Amino acid sequence: MRWLTLTLLVLLAAIQYPLWLGKGGWIHVYSLKRQIADQKTLNAALDRRNEALAAEVVDLKTGYSAIEERARYELGMVKRNEKFVQIIGDPISAPPANVAEIAANSLKTNKQTQ
Numbered sequence: 355m356r357w358l359t360l361t362l363l364v365l366l367a368a369i370q371y372p373l374w375l376g377k378g379g380w381i382h383v384y385s386l387k388r389q390i391a392d393q394k395t396l397n398a399a400l401d402r403r404n405e406a407l408a409a410e411v412v413d414l415k416t417g418y419s420a421i422e423e424r425a426r427y428e429l430g431m432v433k434r435n436e437k438f439v440q441i442i443g444d445p446i447s448a449p450p451a452n453v454a455e456i457a458a459n460s461l462k463t464n465k466q467t468q
Contacts, residue, residue, distance in 0.1 A: 425431040
């Protein structure tokens, strides 16, 4: 009886091995499902990019506004009788929030020197 039980357990383990660890086993199937999900995510992102590029191609083929925009921003072109002004440097910033404190310190310094 003991040998029969041991033999059946060995056969059961032999049958379970391909189910769990074999080429078509549960672990392999789970890995493939995860790869499929990752690929679907990547494909969705690429589809959105392709749709945006297709819309841009259609816009460039049919309308002049997209061509004009590209010419202005990428090539620096201007229309006739149009003046181009380029401002270099930081924009004028607002005075610091502690202007009153700076003025008070400067008054103290002036009083001390007098």
